[in-house]
Amino acid sequence: MNKTTYRIHETVVEDTHAFPREVAKFLAGEASPVAFRAVRVPMGIYEQRKSGTYMVRIRLAGGVCLPHQAKRVAELAEEFGNGIVHITTRQDMQLHDVLVQSTPVVLERLLEVGLSPRGGGGNTTRNVTACLLAGVCPDEAFDVTPYAITLTEHLLANRANFNLPRKFKTAFSGCGKDCALCSVADLGFFAHTREGVQGFSVYAGGGLGAHSALGIEIEKFIPAPAIFEVTEAVKRLFDQHGDRVNRHQARLRFVVERMGPDEFRRLYRQELAQVRREGISVPEIRVGENGAAPAGSMSADEPDDPGYRLWQARHVFPQKQAGLCAVRIPLSLGDIRARELSALAELAVVVGDGALRATQDQDLYLRGVPGASLYELYRALRESDERLIAIPSIRSVVCAGASTCKLGLCLSRGLAQAVEAELRGLDAAFDEPIRINGCPNSCGRHPIAPIGLQGGAVRTNGRLVPVYSIMVGGRAAEGNAALARFVAKVPAKAVPALLREFWIATATNRQDGETLDNLIDRWGADYLRTLAAKYAHVPSYEEAPEFYRDFGCDEDFSLAGRGPGECGAGVMDVIALDIDEAKTALAQNALYDAVVMTTRALLITRGLEPKKDREIFAAFSEHFITSRWVGPRAQLVLDAALDLRLGDRNTLEDLRDDIHALLSRVEELFRSLDSNLQFRVKPVELPAVQESAHSLRVAQELDLRGVVCPMNFVRAKIQLEQIETGQVLDVLLDDGEPVRNVPASLAQQGQEVLSVAREGGHFRVRVRKVE
Amino acid sequence: MSLRMEEIERYSRQIILKEVGGKGQEKLLASRVLIVGAGGLGSPASMYLAAAGVGTIGLIDGDIVDLTNLQRQIVHSTGDIGTPKVRSAAEKLRAINPAVQVHTYEERVTAGNILDIIKDYDFVIDGTDNFPAKFLINDACYFAGKPFSHAGILRFDGQLFTVLPGRSACYRCLFGGPPPANAVPSCAQAGVLGGVAGVIGSLQATETLKYLLGVGELLTDRMLVFDALGMHFREVGFRRNRRCPLCGEKPTITELRDEEQPVCDWRGTQV
Known part of the structure; x- marks a missing residue:
C-alpha cells in the first residue's frame, strides 16, 4: 500500500506558524474583527452563526484522507469541536464549534499529519475535487487523483493564489459522466485518452449560486502535463478581469458572461501563449498505488444474512x-x-x-x-x-444551512432530517440523492440535480414563511450539462409530505432501467407543478403557526440579522418581492398597500421586521427619513397613509406623485446595497433654503452661559435627548473652553453641529439631533 | 421621568459617556438590584451601585459584623461591630446616595425564601461565600429567569462570570453540583487578601451596570480569572452544557433545594 496525498508546501507551514499571532492580536483587541476575518477566512476558518464559535474546513485533495490523518481529524473534533466531523459537498472535512483560541493548536496538529485548511475559504483556490470513484471506476479514462493532488500542491505553493478576485474551484472528472461536477466548476478537467495519450478536455467559468452557469469548453484536448499551464492562464485571466469591487459578480462565470465566450477564449489563448513563453515548471505527477488489503486478511464466510x-x-x-x-x-x-x-x-x-x-x-x-x-x-x-x-429510503445532500452558516436562510439540515423521518421505512426508489439547499447559494449543488430544493422566504399574511423552490432537470455531463429549472414554491413544512407522495409515485411508476432524471423528463414539469400546487397552501398564522417557523426552531421565521454575503441573495429576494408588490399595488391604485410595501421593503437591511403597519411607518421614519436616505416629503406620505386609516381618503390621492418618487428612491437604494447591506448612494441633500435659519424648526434654546465644562456638555446632551431626532437645538455657550469643547464633543457623539455663531460675548451653537 | 439638576450634576461623569447619557441614567434610577451577601464582594459592589444611582438596592445577609470582617468588607466600620450587616451596609449606602432605596433582608437565602425575594429585582449579584448558596442562587435565578453575576474569591485568586439564564452557560453547566468535601480547602488553607475582594466585587458592579444599561459585551460563556500573585487576568471560554442538570436538555433539577455544606466551618473565611 502506497497511498499518497498532497504535500504541504513551506509557505503554508510559514503561514500556519504566523497564525497564532493573528489570533492573539484579535483576542487582545489589537486587531478588529474585520481585519482578523481577512486572515482567518483564507485560512479556512469561518465564524459560525453563534458568535465566538468557528468552523475549520480542512482540504482533502480529491477527497483522499489517509488513516492517520482521519484519526487526527477525529481527535481534534473530540477535543476542540463538537465531536462530529462533517464531510462537505466539495470533499473537505469540517470541524464545527471550535473556539477561536483553539484554532492555532488545531492548525498545528493538522499540519503534523500533512493536512491544512489553507485556502478552505475566502478568495482562494479552493479544494481540488475528483470523482468519488477515481482510480477504481470501470468507466474512467484513467485515475485523475494524482492530478488533483499535484495541482493542489502547485496551487498551495503560491501565495498569490490566496488573493484572487473571488474563490476559484477546480475539479477533475474521470470521464464525461462528470461525477466530479466539472461542468459547474470554475475550472473543470475531463479525462480522455487519445491515441494512447492521457489528457483532458477543459471547461471554464462554471459555477453555482444565485446566478448559476455552466462552464464553457476552452480546450478540446490537452496532454495531461499541460494542466498546470492551462490553470495558470485561466487564473491570470480571472485575476485581471474578475470584479474585485462587487463580490456578487466576481466569480469567473461573470467574467465569461461580461465578455462573452468567444472573447473569453481569445483572451485565454493569449494568456496561455504568454504562460508558455515564460515557461512554467511542471511538477512531477506522483501516481499512488491503488492497493488492496492483503488477501485473506479476513474470513470469507458469507452466511445468508x-x-x-x-x-x-x-x-x-x-x-x-x-x-x-x-x-x-x-x-x-x-x-x-x-x-x-x-x-x-x-x-x-x-x-x-x-x-x-x-x-x-x-x-x-x-x-x-x-x-x-x-x-x-x-x-x-x-x-x-x-x-x-444504514439503508436510507432517500439519500440527501445538504448544505450547512442557517443553523451554523452565517449566510443561510432556511434550516436545510432540519428539513433533511424531517424528510428522512417522513420517508423512513419506505423502499428506496432511487439511489440519486435529493439535494437540499438552505439558500440560493447552492453549496448543496441542487442546480445540477434531477431534483433539488432551494430555501427562501415569502411573505404571507404579513409574516415571513420559510419556503423551498422545487427545481428539476439539472444534470452534470460533459457537453450535455443542464441547470435545473424552477417548478414551484412550497412552504418548508409541506416539503416532507410532498416528497413522500413524490417518492411513492416514483417507486410505483418507474420503468425498468429508468433513471430519476429520465422519469422526471417523462413526467414533465407539469406533474411536479400539480403536485406542488397540492402542497402550496399556507394556512393563517392563527390556524397553523408552525408554517411560520422553520424546522427545529420554536421561534417565528425571521431574516433579521442575516448577513448579505452570497446567500443574502435571499434577503435581496424578499426586498425585491416587496418592491414588485408595491409597483403592482401602485398600478392598481391601491395606494395604501403601495406605501406599506414601499416602506417595509428596506427595513430588513436595518435588522427590523415590524409586522403592524403603524410600526412599519414609524421604523421607516426613524431609519430612512430622519437619516435622509429618502426626502422629507416621505413623511407627508406616511402621515397621509395613517390619515387614510382614520377615514381621510383624499390626501393620499393627492400624494400619488410622491408615492411614485418614494418607490423609485427605495428601489435606487435597494440597487445600491453593498455586501455589508450599506447603501452606496448618498443621502438626500436637503434644499439649501431649508438649512437657513428661517425655516429650521428650532425646538428649543438652552442657555448654558455661566455653566462650566463638562456640565454644559452634559446638560446640552440631556436636552438633546428630550427632543425628536431631526429637530434642532440652540445652545448658548460662553467663549473660551465651553465653545471649544462642547460643539466638538456633541459632534463626536454623533450629533450634527449646524453652526457656531458669535453673539456678542457668547456663542450660539445650533445642533441637529441625529442619534 | 426626567433628571433633576442635582442628579445631572451628581451623575455627570457617567452621563457624559455616549453609552449612558440621560436616558441611561434614567434606566439606572429605575433599576432594582439584589446583592446576596453584604461581605467582601457585596461591599464594593453595593457601594459602586449606590454611587452610580441604581434606584433600588436589596441587601440580604443574616450575619452580624465581626472584627475579622473589617479587613476586607469595606462597607462596614469598626463602630458597626455587633450590628447586623445589612443594617450597617444600608446606612453607608444611604450616606453615599440618599436617593437610593435600600431594602434589607436580615436572613440567609434558603430554598424557602429566595424566589420570593428575587422576584422583585432586575439583576442579582452573588456575593456569598459558600457553595450551597452559590448553587441555590444559580438555580433560583434560572427558575425565575433573573440574570446574575457569579463570583468567588480565595487566597489571591478570584473569578467571575455572568449568567443569562437559558441563554448562556450557568454555574451548573460548569460545575454540576458542589464539590466533594475533600476538594474544598480547609479553614487553614482559606484566607483571602482584601484587595482581591475589592477587584472582583468592583467587576461585579461594573458588569451589573453594563447589563442595566444594555451596553458592551457581558461576561457570559466565559469566566474571568484573576491571579493577584502573578497579577494576571485570564479568560476561560466555555458554553452551555447539553447535559447540565439544570438548564440542559434533560434537566434533573426541577425544583429548588438546599445543598449540604460539605465542610466543617466555612464561615471562618466568609467573604
Whole structure:
C-alpha cells in the first residue's frame, strides 16, 4: 500500500506558524474583527452563526484522507469541536464549534499529519475535487487523483493564489459522466485518452449560486502535463478581469458572461501563449498505488444474512480491479462521529487500500476491499455503529444551512432530517440523492440535480414563511450539462409530505432501467407543478403557526440579522418581492398597500421586521427619513397613509406623485446595497433654503452661559435627548473652553453641529439631533 | 421621568459617556438590584451601585459584623461591630446616595425564601461565600429567569462570570453540583487578601451596570480569572452544557433545594 496525498508546501507551514499571532492580536483587541476575518477566512476558518464559535474546513485533495490523518481529524473534533466531523459537498472535512483560541493548536496538529485548511475559504483556490470513484471506476479514462493532488500542491505553493478576485474551484472528472461536477466548476478537467495519450478536455467559468452557469469548453484536448499551464492562464485571466469591487459578480462565470465566450477564449489563448513563453515548471505527477488489503486478511464466510444482502446491493460497487470493491459509508447530513471515523480509518488499513475518500455526496468510501472481506467489513461496521450500514429510503445532500452558516436562510439540515423521518421505512426508489439547499447559494449543488430544493422566504399574511423552490432537470455531463429549472414554491413544512407522495409515485411508476432524471423528463414539469400546487397552501398564522417557523426552531421565521454575503441573495429576494408588490399595488391604485410595501421593503437591511403597519411607518421614519436616505416629503406620505386609516381618503390621492418618487428612491437604494447591506448612494441633500435659519424648526434654546465644562456638555446632551431626532437645538455657550469643547464633543457623539455663531460675548451653537 | 439638576450634576461623569447619557441614567434610577451577601464582594459592589444611582438596592445577609470582617468588607466600620450587616451596609449606602432605596433582608437565602425575594429585582449579584448558596442562587435565578453575576474569591485568586439564564452557560453547566468535601480547602488553607475582594466585587458592579444599561459585551460563556500573585487576568471560554442538570436538555433539577455544606466551618473565611 502506497497511498499518497498532497504535500504541504513551506509557505503554508510559514503561514500556519504566523497564525497564532493573528489570533492573539484579535483576542487582545489589537486587531478588529474585520481585519482578523481577512486572515482567518483564507485560512479556512469561518465564524459560525453563534458568535465566538468557528468552523475549520480542512482540504482533502480529491477527497483522499489517509488513516492517520482521519484519526487526527477525529481527535481534534473530540477535543476542540463538537465531536462530529462533517464531510462537505466539495470533499473537505469540517470541524464545527471550535473556539477561536483553539484554532492555532488545531492548525498545528493538522499540519503534523500533512493536512491544512489553507485556502478552505475566502478568495482562494479552493479544494481540488475528483470523482468519488477515481482510480477504481470501470468507466474512467484513467485515475485523475494524482492530478488533483499535484495541482493542489502547485496551487498551495503560491501565495498569490490566496488573493484572487473571488474563490476559484477546480475539479477533475474521470470521464464525461462528470461525477466530479466539472461542468459547474470554475475550472473543470475531463479525462480522455487519445491515441494512447492521457489528457483532458477543459471547461471554464462554471459555477453555482444565485446566478448559476455552466462552464464553457476552452480546450478540446490537452496532454495531461499541460494542466498546470492551462490553470495558470485561466487564473491570470480571472485575476485581471474578475470584479474585485462587487463580490456578487466576481466569480469567473461573470467574467465569461461580461465578455462573452468567444472573447473569453481569445483572451485565454493569449494568456496561455504568454504562460508558455515564460515557461512554467511542471511538477512531477506522483501516481499512488491503488492497493488492496492483503488477501485473506479476513474470513470469507458469507452466511445468508438478508441485512447484508441489502447493504451489498446498495452500498458496494465493483471496482475496475477484478475482485475488489468500493464500499460506501452513508452519512446522514454528511456527519460522522469522531469515534466512528477513527474506526473507519482502522478498517481502511485492515480491509481496504489504506485510504478513505470523502465524496461530493457527503459520504465516505472504503476502497480496494476484496470481495471475500465484505461480510467481515459489514459486521465490523455494524458493530461500530448501525448507521454506518444504514439503508436510507432517500439519500440527501445538504448544505450547512442557517443553523451554523452565517449566510443561510432556511434550516436545510432540519428539513433533511424531517424528510428522512417522513420517508423512513419506505423502499428506496432511487439511489440519486435529493439535494437540499438552505439558500440560493447552492453549496448543496441542487442546480445540477434531477431534483433539488432551494430555501427562501415569502411573505404571507404579513409574516415571513420559510419556503423551498422545487427545481428539476439539472444534470452534470460533459457537453450535455443542464441547470435545473424552477417548478414551484412550497412552504418548508409541506416539503416532507410532498416528497413522500413524490417518492411513492416514483417507486410505483418507474420503468425498468429508468433513471430519476429520465422519469422526471417523462413526467414533465407539469406533474411536479400539480403536485406542488397540492402542497402550496399556507394556512393563517392563527390556524397553523408552525408554517411560520422553520424546522427545529420554536421561534417565528425571521431574516433579521442575516448577513448579505452570497446567500443574502435571499434577503435581496424578499426586498425585491416587496418592491414588485408595491409597483403592482401602485398600478392598481391601491395606494395604501403601495406605501406599506414601499416602506417595509428596506427595513430588513436595518435588522427590523415590524409586522403592524403603524410600526412599519414609524421604523421607516426613524431609519430612512430622519437619516435622509429618502426626502422629507416621505413623511407627508406616511402621515397621509395613517390619515387614510382614520377615514381621510383624499390626501393620499393627492400624494400619488410622491408615492411614485418614494418607490423609485427605495428601489435606487435597494440597487445600491453593498455586501455589508450599506447603501452606496448618498443621502438626500436637503434644499439649501431649508438649512437657513428661517425655516429650521428650532425646538428649543438652552442657555448654558455661566455653566462650566463638562456640565454644559452634559446638560446640552440631556436636552438633546428630550427632543425628536431631526429637530434642532440652540445652545448658548460662553467663549473660551465651553465653545471649544462642547460643539466638538456633541459632534463626536454623533450629533450634527449646524453652526457656531458669535453673539456678542457668547456663542450660539445650533445642533441637529441625529442619534 | 426626567433628571433633576442635582442628579445631572451628581451623575455627570457617567452621563457624559455616549453609552449612558440621560436616558441611561434614567434606566439606572429605575433599576432594582439584589446583592446576596453584604461581605467582601457585596461591599464594593453595593457601594459602586449606590454611587452610580441604581434606584433600588436589596441587601440580604443574616450575619452580624465581626472584627475579622473589617479587613476586607469595606462597607462596614469598626463602630458597626455587633450590628447586623445589612443594617450597617444600608446606612453607608444611604450616606453615599440618599436617593437610593435600600431594602434589607436580615436572613440567609434558603430554598424557602429566595424566589420570593428575587422576584422583585432586575439583576442579582452573588456575593456569598459558600457553595450551597452559590448553587441555590444559580438555580433560583434560572427558575425565575433573573440574570446574575457569579463570583468567588480565595487566597489571591478570584473569578467571575455572568449568567443569562437559558441563554448562556450557568454555574451548573460548569460545575454540576458542589464539590466533594475533600476538594474544598480547609479553614487553614482559606484566607483571602482584601484587595482581591475589592477587584472582583468592583467587576461585579461594573458588569451589573453594563447589563442595566444594555451596553458592551457581558461576561457570559466565559469566566474571568484573576491571579493577584502573578497579577494576571485570564479568560476561560466555555458554553452551555447539553447535559447540565439544570438548564440542559434533560434537566434533573426541577425544583429548588438546599445543598449540604460539605465542610466543617466555612464561615471562618466568609467573604
